Amino acid sequence: MSDITEGVFPPIVTPFDDDGEVDYESLADNVDRLERNGVSGITSCGSTGERSTLRPQEHRDVIEFTVEHASTPVIAGTGSSSTWEAIELTQHAANVGADAAMVHAPYYSAPSDDDVVRHYREVANAAEIPILLYNYPAAFGFNLAPDVVVELAAHPNVVGIKDSLGDLRQIHELIRRTEETDFDVISGWDSLAWPAINAGATGLIGISGNVFPGALAELVAAARDGDRETASEIHREVIALEDALVVKNPQITVKAALAYMGHAPANVRAPQYELDPDQREQVVAAVDAFRSG
Numbered sequence: 001m002s003d004i005t006e007g008v009f010p011p012i013v014t015p016f017d018d019d020g021e022v023d024y025e026s027l028a029d030n031v032d033r034l035e036r037n038g039v040s041g042i043t044s045c046g047s048t049g050e051r052s053t054l055r056p057q058e059h060r061d062v063i064e065f066t067v068e069h070a071s072t073p074v075i076a077g078t079g080s081s082s083t084w085e086a087i088e089l090t091q092h093a094a095n096v097g098a099d100a101a102m103v104h105a106p107y108y109s110a111p112s113d114d115d116v117v118r119h120y121r122e123v124a125n126a127a128e129i130p131i132l133l134y135n136y137p138a139a140f141g142f143n144l145a146p147d148v149v150v151e152l153a154a155h156p157n158v159v160g161i162k163d164s165l166g167d168l169r170q171i172h173e174l175i176r177r178t179e180e181t182d183f184d185v186i187s188g189w190d191s192l193a194w195p196a197i198n199a200g201a202t203g204l205i206g207i208s209g210n211v212f213p214g215a216l217a218e219l220v221a222a223a224r225d226g227d228r229e230t231a232s233e234i235h236r237e238v239i240a241l242e243d244a245l246v247v248k249n250p251q252i253t254v255k256a257a258l259a260y261m262g263h264a265p266a267n268v269r270a271p272q273y274e275l276d277p278d279q280r281e282q283v284v285a286a287v288d289a290f291r292s293g
Contacts, residue, residue: 002098003040004132007203008218009203010208010213011077011205013210013254015106023264026265027065030210030263036215037214038217038218042072043074044077063076063078063092063093068096073099075100075205076090077101078090079102079103081109086119087123087275087279090123091127101123101132103133104139108141112146120159125292130159132162133158133161135162135164144161149161149174150174159184161186168196171185171192171199175199179200184203187205189242190204190206190219191242193220193235194231196217198223208245210258211241240286244282244285247283
């Protein structure tokens with residue numbers, strides 16, 4: 001366990017102004033807000049950070065800006081379908097001071113399990129910072145099989161995985177099969193944080209932490225301390241919030257929630273498009289309801 005796998009590391013949004021350019025003032029304000037509310041660190045340029053619509057130089061600039069502004073550890077999203085580009089992005093993140101890199105599985109080329117292992121090994125061999133695997137089948141088109149993860153967990157520079165499959169059985173299996181290895185499992189879904197930590201997971205990189213970071217930090221702390229009453233109460237509220245945040249892609253819904261709360265613009269980049277009125281109403285209602293009782 002390390003300081004980049006233990007706790008809450010929200011995958012921060014990348015705010016855009018009305019002209020569609022990166023809004024660095026809002027980005028700084030959001031980093032400050034998350035840190036004031038007790039997060040363990042920041043995840044920059046993950047899926048929720050709209051990494052897929054950032055220009056190559058913007059990607060590097062956003063990571064560098066976040067590292068320079070944050071006072072907590074920063075995990076930089078440096079994945080790519082190209083092994084060469086993933087290596088380059090990870091080396092850049094290390095050079096600007098990121099504490100770790102989160103490298104998503106290489107989609108599009110339909111790699112075999114052996115190809116995926118070779119891809120990650122090449123990135124990990126070239127990296128000067130620890131590597132987190134990132135499994136998100138809904139976005140990447142395939143699941144990082146437990147056999148693949150266990151094989152990669154043996155690499156000294158691969159320290160953990162953000163698992164966003166949404167299957168607690170796989171989280172249990174990964175934890176069980178890597179318990180003798182210096183490798184941690186992090187939940188990618190807020191709704192699974194409590195049961196995952198009960199099973200041995202060490203942290204959370206989930207969308208709800210952008211909206212209510214203090215509550216998610218409290219949830220993870222309660223889960224780790226065995227405070228069942230507190231963890232159960234927040235867990236129930238988080239499920240309802242997460243349900244609203246997945247009515248459309250979280251990149252869009254999280255920004256809508258933050259805009260409603262006055263924290264960041266709702267602007268997104270195509271092919272993402274803002275919520276329709278009914279979807280926005282669901283998000284707003286969930287924000288208003290969260291912890292209202």
